[in-house]
Amino acid sequence: QRYSSEVQVPLAANGMPAEHPACTALPHRSCRHPLTNVVENDRLGHCEDGVKGRFDAILPVLQEVAARGLGGGYAENAQRLAQERLGFSLPDKLLENAWVRGFDMRALFASATFAALERGVARFSQRLREELQAGENVDAMLVDCGFHAMNLSLCADGRLKGFLPYVLRLPAGHLLRRSAFAGTLFDVERDVEDWQATELRRYREGFPTTADVPTRYLKVAVYHGSSLDPTHQGCAAHGSNESLALEMALQRLQAFREAIENEFCCGASTDILLIGLDTDTDAIRIHVPDAKGNLSAYRYVDNAQVYRQTLDMDADRARLAVYEAIRVAAESSGWGQGEGMPHDGMRRLIATLLINNLSQIEYVADRVGGWYPDAGHGERFISVGDGFQELQMRNVAYYARLDTVEEGAADLDVGIKIFKHLNVERQLPIPMALHYRYDSRVPGNRERVVSKLQRVADAIRQRYAQLDRNGWLYLHGSVQDLPLGSALEEVDLA
Amino acid sequence: QRYSSEVQVPLAANGMPAEHPACTALPHRSCRHPLTNVVENDRLGHCEDGVKGRFDAILPVLQEVAARGLGGGYAENAQRLAQERLGFSLPDKLLENAWVRGFDMRALFASATFAALERGVARFSQRLREELQAGENVDAMLVDCGFHAMNLSLCADGRLKGFLPYVLRLPAGHLLRRSAFAGTLFDVERDVEDWQATELRRYREGFPTTADVPTRYLKVAVYHGSSLDPTHQGCAAHGSNESLALEMALQRLQAFREAIENEFCCGASTDILLIGLDTDTDAIRIHVPDAKGNLSAYRYVDNAQVYRQTLDMDADRARLAVYEAIRVAAESSGWGQGEGMPHDGMRRLIATLLINNLSQIEYVADRVGGWYPDAGHGERFISVGDGFQELQMRNVAYYARLDTVEEGAADLDVGIKIFKHLNVERQLPIPMALHYRYDSRVPGNRERVVSKLQRVADAIRQRYAQLDRNGWLYLHGSVQDLPLGSALEEVDLA
Numbered sequence: 010q011r012y013s014s015e016v017q018v019p020l021a022a023n024g025m026p027a028e029h030p031a032c033t034a035l036p037h038r039s040c041r042h043p044l045t046n047v048v049e050n051d052r053l054g055h056c057e058d059g060v061k062g063r064f065d066a067i068l069p070v071l072q073e074v075a076a077r078g079l080g081g082g083y084a085e086n087a088q089r090l091a092q093e094r095l096g097f098s099l100p101d102k103l104l105e106n107a108w109v110r111g112f113d114m115r116a117l118f119a120s121a122t123f124a125a126l127e128r129g130v131a132r133f134s135q136r137l138r139e140e141l142q143a144g145e146n147v148d149a150m151l152v153d154c155g156f157h158a159m160n161l162s163l164c165a166d167g168r169l170k171g172f173l174p175y176v177l178r179l180p181a182g183h184l185l186r187r188s189a190f191a192g193t194l195f196d197v198e199r200d201v202e203d204w205q206a207t208e209l210r211r212y213r214e215g216f217p218t219t220a221d222v223p224t225r226y227l228k229v230a231v232y233h234g235s236s237l238d239p240t241h242q243g244c245a246a247h248g249s250n251e252s253l254a255l256e257m258a259l260q261r262l263q264a265f266r267e268a269i270e271n272e273f274c275c276g277a278s279t280d281i282l283l284i285g286l287d288t289d290t291d292a293i294r295i296h297v298p299d300a301k302g303n304l305s306a307y308r309y310v311d312n313a314q315v316y317r318q319t320l321d322m323d324a325d326r327a328r329l330a331v332y333e334a335i336r337v338a339a340e341s342s343g344w345g346q347g348e349g350m351p352h353d354g355m356r357r358l359i360a361t362l363l364i365n366n367l368s369q370i371e372y373v374a375d376r377v378g379g380w381y382p383d384a385g386h387g388e389r390f391i392s393v394g395d396g397f398q399e400l401q402m403r404n405v406a407y408y409a410r411l412d413t414v415e416e417g418a419a420d421l422d423v424g425i426k427i428f429k430h431l432n433v434e435r436q437l438p439i440p441m442a443l444h445y446r447y448d449s450r451v452p453g454n455r456e457r458v459v460s461k462l463q464r465v466a467d468a469i470r471q472r473y474a475q476l477d478r479n480g481w482l483y484l485h486g487s488v489q490d491l492p493l494g495s496a497l498e499e500v501d502l503a
Numbered sequence: 504q505r506y507s508s509e510v511q512v513p514l515a516a517n518g519m520p521a522e523h524p525a526c527t528a529l530p531h532r533s534c535r536h537p538l539t540n541v542v543e544n545d546r547l548g549h550c551e552d553g554v555k556g557r558f559d560a561i562l563p564v565l566q567e568v569a570a571r572g573l574g575g576g577y578a579e580n581a582q583r584l585a586q587e588r589l590g591f592s593l594p595d596k597l598l599e600n601a602w603v604r605g606f607d608m609r610a611l612f613a614s615a616t617f618a619a620l621e622r623g624v625a626r627f628s629q630r631l632r633e634e635l636q637a638g639e640n641v642d643a644m645l646v647d648c649g650f651h652a653m654n655l656s657l658c659a660d661g662r663l664k665g666f667l668p669y670v671l672r673l674p675a676g677h678l679l680r681r682s683a684f685a686g687t688l689f690d691v692e693r694d695v696e697d698w699q700a701t702e703l704r705r706y707r708e709g710f711p712t713t714a715d716v717p718t719r720y721l722k723v724a725v726y727h728g729s730s731l732d733p734t735h736q737g738c739a740a741h742g743s744n745e746s747l748a749l750e751m752a753l754q755r756l757q758a759f760r761e762a763i764e765n766e767f768c769c770g771a772s773t774d775i776l777l778i779g780l781d782t783d784t785d786a787i788r789i790h791v792p793d794a795k796g797n798l799s800a801y802r803y804v805d806n807a808q809v810y811r812q813t814l815d816m817d818a819d820r821a822r823l824a825v826y827e828a829i830r831v832a833a834e835s836s837g838w839g840q841g842e843g844m845p846h847d848g849m850r851r852l853i854a855t856l857l858i859n860n861l862s863q864i865e866y867v868a869d870r871v872g873g874w875y876p877d878a879g880h881g882e883r884f885i886s887v888g889d890g891f892q893e894l895q896m897r898n899v900a901y902y903a904r905l906d907t908v909e910e911g912a913a914d915l916d917v918g919i920k921i922f923k924h925l926n927v928e929r930q931l932p933i934p935m936a937l938h939y940r941y942d943s944r945v946p947g948n949r950e951r952v953v954s955k956l957q958r959v960a961d962a963i964r965q966r967y968a969q970l971d972r973n974g975w976l977y978l979h980g981s982v983q984d985l986p987l988g989s990a991l992e993e994v995d996l997a
């Protein structure tokens with residue numbers, strides 16, 4: 010357990026030592042929950058260490074390169090060091106010219122960051138391809154619960170970047186799609202289009218279920234807050250006001266459902282689900298729909314509490330207790346009062362997600378003592394565009410989802426501000442990775458996407474002209490074919 | 504016949520007097536084609552005069568207001584004049600303050616232009632609502648020809664703005680959609696979404712035909728050229744190179760068809776059709792698909808030629824001759840060689856469009872002597888956004904279709920350049936009307952569209968800051984609900 014050497018009880022907002030909501034022994038020792046998947050926790054830990062470790066090794070390697078100086082064979086020595094400790098080479102050109110003007114450490118740092126990003130994506134892509142080929146477990150689980158699609162929108166905050174593979178333990182699946190927007194303010198219009206495409210596929214191809222089977226399209230929204238410091242480390246897009254973050258996400262969900270019902274006749278409808286995340290502990294809270302599919306801010310299951318209350322049970326009893334917690338929540342009275350139980354499949358899905366998340370609570374306990382030390386920002390680069398779907402890991406990037414700088418300027422400005430603090434103050438440049446997916450089945454689409462990427466790069470250079478001129482901004486461009494796990498193709502932005 | 508007092512034979516590119524391709528007696532006298540719809544020509548003429556006349560009356564009215572000066576009751580006199588000759592009042596505030604600093608003619612000109620625009624939209628909307636309620640003739644005609652949708656993309660050039668109601672004589676219909684892009688470079692991805700939505704509706708609602716009926720989705724692209732001055736007055740987006748304009752439009756059509764075939768299984772396919780327009784005479788050229796649905800640049804029917812060759816026939820024989828012209832084109836040999844006849848419905852549709860266009864050729868002959876005198880630019884305002892679907896009339900606006908200034912800057916710059924010449928050089932400001940449609944069935948959509956409109960307005964003011972500061976740029980914002988003929992709702996851009 011890596012945190013044990015530096016055990017320190019974090020302080021709650023009231024200045025008192027915090028009590029961990031799931032395991033009160035933390036941070037001094039972890040609890041052992043009967044439903045935790047220890048093997049999977051170990052595998053995920055290796056994956057996170059592998060990807061983040063590579064980013065974190067860059068500075069020490071460059072410091073050593075600098076320390077060794079420009080003596081004979083300096084370039085070869087630097088390359089050997091990079092290969093050994095980072096697993097890739099540095100650009101020859103940057104090293105060859107170093108004897109004239111010294112090492113260009115900013116350029117070396119940026120190019121190493123982008124190389125680490127490429128390796129991370131390649132590693133994840135490999136895993137995703139295996140997941141897609143092998144099991145299709147998620148797809149089967151979803152259909153089994155009565156859903157033919159699960160479309161999940163979260164906040165673009167870097168701390169939610171690992172939500173699917175880590176927090177919910179959902180591997181890649183054909184029926185699962187994910188998008189991120191500042192403040193979870195997802196694009197209702199775009200989701201209506203996704204709904205149409207999904208339904209059409211059922212009619213035309215009978216995939217994943219034929220149109221006469223009463224399965225449902227499920228839209229999920231995820232808001233977030235901080236249990237340790239709720240008024241400072243919550244969702245920045247909503248001024249760290251968790252109720253507001255919740256309300257806005259709920260409002261979009263309802264708008265989506267209403268849009269489908271209004272735009273399409275013949276009883277068109279969808280299921281909706283709302284999930285809250287505590288970004289300090291990765292414990293989730295699931296709002297339980299009633300029999301009519303309606304949600305309430307006040308009717309939910311708190312999974313930290315479930316963890317705590319089921320800790321001493323055997324696995325079977327703990328599983329039953331999860332279902333019991335859902336039943337109790339569904340029967341809330343007062344503000345959270347609903348109109349009956351959600352359907353069977355919905356209860357099974359909620360139980361599955363809660364049980365999966367128990368492992369993640371323990372993962373955070375084992376690795377960092379229960380609370381993440383990087384409550385604030387520790388991102389490695391700024392991700393611009395549609396995001397790297399293959400690099401789903403907490404705080405690896407600050408993410409600005411945008412198609413034009415004109416629309417995304419506010420999000421970009423926040424990212425630049427964070428990185429001025431994280432990097433420029435330490436004399437390091439800001440690495441910014443632009444990325445868009447294309448669809449090779451649509452003739453000319455790749456060319457159009459590449460032009461768009463170059464246009465966005467130009468607009469970024471224009472907006473941050475001074476940073477760019479002074480060598481504080483490094484851009485990297487890449488596009489990728491639509492299927493998950495496709496190769497990353499670098500685009501020249503010179 | 505309004506042109507008769509100023510008969511002047513235009514010169515062809517070789518410097519010789521031009522010969523009209525449809526009626527050789529022009530411009531001295533019009534021909535009378537047996538298939539011309541004289542009543543409809545008259546009605547369309549009144550409509551065009553009504554709308555454009557209001558724009559054209561603005562300057563004379565303002566000149567008279569200036570000439571009358573600031574004597575007693577000047578404001579009331581100006582308003583009476585405006586009401587009489589324009590049909591609307593001028594903003595009281597602009598008149599009230601005039602005695603202090605003189606008339607603010609630029610502001611008066613801009614606000615009168617926007618008022619004329621609003622009246623024009625209202626007038627067209629009224630007509631569209633009637634058309635939609637009354638006949639649904641287009642819809643019936645399309646289904647009768649075997650199509651369940653006709654999606655038409657044209658160049659954004661102001662000279663094509665009247666293409667549907669004038670050039671093709673197609674009234675509004677539920678199965679008919681239209682979009683405009685510089686150089687006809689339409690958005691393949693968006694059309695694939697429209698295809699999906701259309702097919703889904705057939706499956707879910709059986710509208711307009713059920714999914715088992717073998718009707719087709721038809722995508723049409725329209726390119727244009729100038730018969731009088733082909734190398735200068737053609738499509739600006741393609742350097743007035745008509746072959747290039749044709750090839751690019753054809754390429755997008757093929758990309759669209761291929762995208763559908765690649766993205767969707769089970770024999771998904773669509774029909775495509777290519778139409779060329781001579782913007783001097785409004786005569787069209789229709790490229791005839793072969794039995795496999797393929798098009799060729801060299802296989803088409805030239806409607807000016809059809810007009811000329813059928814001029815002396817009676818109506819029935821002329822109609823048969825149109826079908827015969829399609830058959831002859833379909834049997835082209837050499838470069839235009841295809842693989843057999845298009846299907847029956849396609850031939851019926853092509854014949855309908857050709858016959859409709861015969862009336863338009865005569866309309867242009869009767870009104871302006873066969874060739875438009877405003878071969879170049881004579882636009883009244885710059886239209887920014889998604890365009891005013893209800894104001895489909897030649898050269899009424901320069902149109903820049905855009906969602907962000909970042910993407911649409913090049914098109915906007917061209918518009919500004921044109922209006923510096925058209926207006927600023929005459930001391931008149933540039934009126935720019937921003938417009939987007941919203942969908943009232945989608946909760947929150949109107950608010951989001953209004954925000955977008957305001958963001959675009961800000962970006963325009965920023966890009967043309969000097970024009971704006973010096974009072975040469977006036978913006979007008981409006982949104983409109985999705986159904987054709989909805990009321991225009993002004994949005995405050997202050």
Ligand SMILES: [Zn+2]
Pocket residue numbers: 164165166191192193233243244245246247
């Ligand atoms: Zn957030």
Ligand SMILES: [Zn+2]
Pocket residue numbers: 166167168385386387388407
């Ligand atoms: Zn962050």
Ligand SMILES: [Zn+2]
Pocket residue numbers: 658659660685686687727737738739740
């Ligand atoms: Zn054009």
Ligand SMILES: [Zn+2]
Pocket residue numbers: 660661662879880881882901
């Ligand atoms: Zn023009």
